[in-house]
Amino acid sequence: MEPDKQIANTLKIHQHHQPPVQVGGSPIYKVERKLGKGGFGQVFVGRRVFGGTVCISGPGAMEVALKFEHKNSKGCSYGPPYEWQVYKYVCY
Numbered sequence: 001m002e003p004d005k006q007i008a009n010t011l012k013i014h015q016h017h018q019p020p021v022q023v024g025g026s027p028i029y030k031v032e033r034k035l036g037k038g039g040f041g042q043v044f045v046g047r048r049v050f051g052g053t054v055c056i057s058g059p060g061a062m063e064v065a066l067k068f069e070h071k072n073s074k075g076c077s078y079g080p081p082y083e084w085q086v087y088k089y090v091c092y
């Protein structure tokens, strides 16, 4: 099965049991509705479980876009993506 389909199926099956996600020291996010699909993976709304500020963009945002990439995707050739750390520095 294509990695994208695997991710979509896994998330559908576990829609109500999807554990919160956290990447590389990021805040913890609950996975909500699907926003779209890109070259590397699928994008979902992520809502902060703790803290965050309404109407703020960047690391303090309550709502973010979460991109799920399959571990075998091109973007993961050198280990897990570290976009969170990149955005964290770019946004300050």
Ligand SMILES: Nc1ncnc2c1ncn2[C@@H]1O[C@H](COP(=O)(O)OP(=O)(O)OP(=O)(O)O)[C@@H](O)[C@H]1O
Binding pocket: 035, 036, 037, 038, 039, 040, 041, 042, 043, 064, 065, 067
């Ligand atoms: N912040 C966001 N808000 C709303 N929708 C988003 C957001 N980020 C992504 N999306 C949706 O998810 C889709 C895929 O986004 P993504 O960034 O993966 O696209 P991409 O340019 O193909 O990137 P890549 O090739 O790096 O995977 C977008 O076309 C859009 O519909």
